[in-house]
Amino acid sequence: MSMEIFEVVSIGVIASVLVLLLKDKQPAIAYLLIVLTVLYFFLFVIQYVKEVLQLVVFLGEKANIHSAYIQTILQIIGISYVAEIGANIVKDAGLDSIAVKIELIGKVFILILAIPIFKSLIETIINIFPIT
Amino acid sequence: MIGDTSILFQIAGIGIIVAMIHTILKQMGKEEYAQFVSLVGFIIVLLFVLNSISDLFQEIRSVFFYKG
Numbered sequence: 001m002s003m004e005i006f007e008v009v010s011i012g013v014i015a016s017v018l019v020l021l022l023k024d025k026q027p028a029i030a031y032l033l034i035v036l037t038v039l040y041f042f043l044f045v046i047q048y049v050k051e052v053l054q055l056v057v058f059l060g061e062k063a064n065i066h067s068a069y070i071q072t073i074l075q076i077i078g079i080s081y082v083a084e085i086g087a088n089i090v091k092d093a094g095l096d097s098i099a100v101k102i103e104l105i106g107k108v109f110i111l112i113l114a115i116p117i118f119k120s121l122i123e124t125i126i127n128i129f130p131i132t
Numbered sequence: 133m134i135g136d137t138s139i140l141f142q143i144a145g146i147g148i149i150v151a152m153i154h155t156i157l158k159q160m161g162k163e164e165y166a167q168f169v170s171l172v173g174f175i176i177v178l179l180f181v182l183n184s185i186s187d188l189f190q191e192i193r194s195v196f197f198y199k200g
Contacts, residue, residue: 011137018144026170033143039184040137043191050195077198085188094175116151 001048008041034092042085053077072117076110143177150174 015037022030053074060070083106087099150173157166 011140015140018140022144022151024149025154026147026173028174029143029150029177032174032181033140033147036140036143036181039188043184043188046188046191046195050189052197071186071193074196078139078192081196082189082192 003109008044011037013119018099030092035089038089039093040083041080057076067115072113079106079109079113083104096117139180143180146173146177 015033019030019033022033027066057070060067083102087102087106090102091099150169154166157163157169192198
């Protein structure tokens with residue numbers, strides 16, 4: 001795991017040199033090269049994210065938390081991950097305004113996913129302190 | 133642990149060759165063929181990238197959005 005950082009850094013350097021080589025002749029292909037590098041990096045890091053998430057699921061099972069809550073949390077992390085990837089790729093093309101909109105939509109979706117948890121929280125509170 | 137990275141060099145090679153053909157065709161005065169070659173090179177590279185995107189999304193779906 002400590003050696004793989006060298007791999008990541010060297011691939012980043014090689015990709016940036018190749019992009020510089022192509023930039024003024026074929027900007028579209030240079031951009032696709034950037035996208036491919038970003039995709040490789042995210043595909044690389046998801047293996048380690050997976051291990052961390054397995055730990056989260058394991059802890060949730062040990063603590064007897066309802067599996068729907070854990071799954072909602074995982075889906076929220078997944079939405080933010082995908083939105084981050086998309087926003088990064090679009091930002092690389094220089095379209096900052098579209099990147100901001102992607103992030104905004106991701107936030108709205110996260111909010112929508114959190115609604116059932118929030119509802120159950122309110123119901124629990126009302127059960128503890130009944131409104132007469 | 134990063135997968136096959138020779139694809140980066142492959143794409144850079146495609147880009148350089150396409151740029152060369154583009155320049156040569158332009159010198160010969162065949163502007164429309166030059167544009168066409170650029171487009172074809174772009175589409176070939178786009179296919180590689182689409183494959184990679186689909187791999188990534190499949191992986192993300194299996195990690196974060198599994199049902200059950």
